Structure formats: C-alpha cells, structure tokens
Ligand SMILES: [Zn+2]
C-alpha cells in the first residue's frame with residue numbers, strides 16, 4: 464500500500480520550533496494534509512516523542528520517534544527508532560555527548576516538553592542546537608547499535624549538511640538513505656555524487672512551523688505501516 468510520509472518535523476521542544484508546534488497541532492495538521500506517517504525529529508532530543516506518539520494514536524497517525532542529531536562536524540543527521548524506548552535510550556546517550564551551554568530563550572526560543580494533552584510538563588535549560596561529539600562517520604553504526612537508523616539531513620542545503628561541510632558523501636559512511644530538502648535537485652546531485660544512485664532519496668518538510676508542513680506528496684509502498692516497517696525499508 465501507499466503511505467504518505469514526512470519524516471522530519473520539529474516540535475516546540477526545538478528552540479527554533481514554533482510554540483504552535485504542539486503534539487496535537489502537529490498530528491492534526493498531518494491528518495489534514497493527508498499524511499499517514501510522520502517522524503518527530505527535534506534537535507538533539509527525543510523528549511517530546513512520547514506525547515506526539517500518543518496524540519497520533521488518537522487519530523491514527525503513525526509517529527516514528529526520532530531526533531535530528533548535530534554531529535561533531537556540525538552536520539545534521541536524522542535518526543529514527545522503531546520504539547519510544549529505543550529513542551529514549553539514544554536520547555540519554557546523546558545527552559552525555561553534547562555541548563552544554565545555557566539556552567537564552569529570548570534569542571533562541573524556549574524548549575518546551577509537553578504531554579499528549581499539549582500541557583507543558585518541563586523545559587530543557589541547555590541549548591539543544593550545539594554539536595555532539597558523535598562524528599558523521601560513526602553516526603550510522605552508533606544509531607544502529609541502539610536499534611535505529613540514521614541518514615544525512617537536507618544534503619542539498621548550503622550549511623549544516625554533509626555535502627556543504629565535507630564536500631562529498633564517502634562510500635564508507637554506511638548510509639542507505641539521504642534526505643533532500645528540494646526534490647528538484649535530485650538529478651543534479653546524483654550527477655555530482657554518484658554514490659546517491661545507490662541510496663534511497665527521500666524528501667521531508669523539516670517543518671518548524673505548522674504552515675511549513677507539506678501537502679502529502681511523498682510516499683512509500685509498504686505491506687503494512689509501522690515505525691519498524693518504515694525503518695526496515697529505509698535501511699534496505
Ligand atoms: Zn537540520
């Protein structure tokens with residue numbers, strides 16, 4: 464069956480995520496747009512995944528728990544997990560590996576943890592944006608150890624992407640999938656970086672605001688839909 468996806472969405476827990484990106488607003492917008500499956504990928508944290516998964520269950524939107532990791536090279540990589548428990552284990556690992564500086568909410572925005580009723584239950588005091596000390600070439604294997612998968616985010620962007628930082632995607636990186644911000648750049652990028660011909664290319668919204676979430680247009684063909692089935696597909 465066809466399942467429409469958007470596997471890169473930020474909540475109000477990302478400093479740059481809008482305060483309207485609450486668990487229920489995100490899943491309701493996903494429903495309105497015709498999506499079947501979304502992933503919550505806040506910067507260097509998975510602590511709003513529980514609430515978004517629960518909100519999604521109420522309206523039949525599958526939510527994959529995830530994170531957008533900032534690597535030691537300042538490259539963004541999307542990490543996805545089959546279960547909340549695995550995502551939280553990964554969250555604890557990354558928490559010990561990231562630079563801790565205090566957030567300045569008036570500059571970067573607040574970092575709010577919510578429950579599935581969109582009520583604030585906490586706030587992360589340290590800024591979530593700075594890099595971790597996990598390198599891009601160890602990220603794939605490391606995430607796999609925790610039971611998830613990882614792929615480079617928005618590889619066509621001029622900053623915070625594997626190509627803008629390193630100039631190429633090494634064949635030993637392990638990634639089976641890469642994310643493009645703009646699908647129209649696929650042909651050009653595949654010519655410049657032939658390794659992409661051997662990888663799955665997906666496009667997500669990277670929405671930080673409700674209005675940036677996109678109409679359902681990208682889909683997978685899967686026998687059944689679950690976080691695990693999407694992860695298996697992306698890792699094959
Ligand atoms: Zn990013």
Ligand SMILES: [Zn+2]
Nearest residue numbers: 471473531669
């Ligand atoms: Zn992002």
